[in-house]
Amino acid sequence: MTEKVLEIRDLHVTFDTPSGPLEAVRGIDLDVEAGELLGVVGESGSGKSVSFLATMGLLPARVRVTGSVLLAGEQLIGASNKYMRSVRGRLLSMIFQDPLSALNPVHRIGDQISEMLQSHQSLSSRDAAKRAMELLDIVGIPQPSDRARQYPHEFSGGMRQRVIIAIAIANNPKVLIADEPTTALDVTVQAQILEVIERVQDRFGTAVVLITHDLGVIARVADRVNVMYAGRNVEQGTIDNLFDHPSHPYTRGLLASLPRPGKQRLKPITGFPPNMVKPPRGCAFHPRCDFAADICKSEMPNLVSYGNLQTACVRARELPKSERFV
């Protein structure tokens, strides 16, 4: 039996915008198992970041968040700010695309790690500094004792992202949420950062949620994957099952649209992502779906097991088996 560290149920997030309420997340169910690496993919605006900002309690108070998020059994939705502050950095950590804005430019790197350690553990400054050095070493920063005394601007982009990871894992959280952590980095540096994330997962048993739009990154590091579209999860499964025989028409479309060696013409998904102020009724993918039928316009599909995947498509049973795209 695997232990669930994070259980998200029927999560909804609604913003007020000048054009009316915008429901960015429209009923997400998702589990993160202890020590696994869960990939989350979807196009821009599908609600990936907002789902996990809500989980972290990082959205402004006026944003409406409903549903349930259990972290090791404790309810996070509706929890006090004080409680959420004690959770962030200790049980749950989140890192973002831009490492520079997440670091304090006028504090030494070592001090920033020590501060994170001391805010959740009673450690002497000396012990915290020592631990900070160990963490820098774990994330692959050479000469940690010299580097700890430097400031963020003296680090390259890849080195800064390593520091951010060191801060995020300082208190050995149960879950590390990484929102596009390599999108701003070059591909050779991305490869290094992915390796650091895998090392952390291995060494500390940290569960990792990796948000990305890059299916290659998912294939390289994830155990399972969750595909999002228009604020819903539309498909979940292990990477092998999902890449072998994607079932949901959106997942099929996504995999089919990737360029592959050879000069075959690319197959885009027709149409454009929905306007989330007024998403299409029923299955939000229906205006772009090759398999859409009348029923798709009235019924909002939920995740149901088909074969070895969880798929949210009312027609999943009737669809032809997908080819393997790779």
Added chain:
Amino acid sequence: MSDELLKVTNLVKNFELRVDKGARRRKRIVQAVTNVSFSVAKGQTLGLVGESGSGKTTVGRCILRLIEPTSGSVEFEGQELGSLKFEEMRALRRKMQIVFQDPFASLDPKMTVGASISEPLIVQGVPGDHADKVLELLELVGLSADHAQRFPHEFSGGQRQRIGVARALALNPALIVLDEPVSALDVSIQAGVVNLFEDLQSRLGMSYVFIAHDLSVVRHIADRVAVMYLGKIVEIGDQEAVYANPTHPYTKALLSAVPLPDPKTERTRNRIMLEGDVPSPVNPPSGCRFRTRCWKAQDVCAQEEPMLAVRPSGQMSACHFPES
């Protein structure tokens, strides 16, 4: 070669940076592009790849003379651009266009789409009211007539990129520099824009310089590929040769770092993990600029700059110990 449209020879672009450090004021030179040479044939696509800061955009901007090269020559249809007078350059400019990465920043938010597309026609003094031309261009890029009256904020990223392309096509250019034209787009949308570029090329026969850091998109669209590292071309040749048999260690490492969307391949792949980041172009390493990250580096690599040389599979690469 008679069907050569663009020829770049020994292009150099240095930027002067002023650094104020206390009382000392020092000038520093960023060597953004160093001795870059390549040519593009009519109707063909040259892919320019490399990590950020490797000089791709600077090459593109030098070709269009949006910035003055420090030295070197750019010949377009056999004419050396540096020797042209202002008026001659203006006339030539209509044949060379550029499309930028950011579909959100490259359109004027206060102008209707129709006005944005016809603007280059007006600037170049083409007579007429251009309404028909705008419709034709919108159709060409897969948009519809009623889009002409709307404003950029009403469009998605993929649609804005199409508007940018329509604008670039207005003057029937022979060459379009596409600077990261699909990087800001979602994968499902990217595919449609890439198809659009291919369709336009087969219908209108223009050449592209396609700048991108996404190696799989370049593999798909390019006839020839040039790989840049720290301002220099380290490998250049036919797309098939470069991708199938990379001979420069950097090309090999770059290809190996790209994650492929196939879990089975990813699990069994041999990966070359480069250490560190790209060094600063202010003080590039002596000899071979890649040597600080190269697993094959020897003493000679620090002393002698490797020159581009032809390899067995046909491409050229600059390395003392090329891969085979």
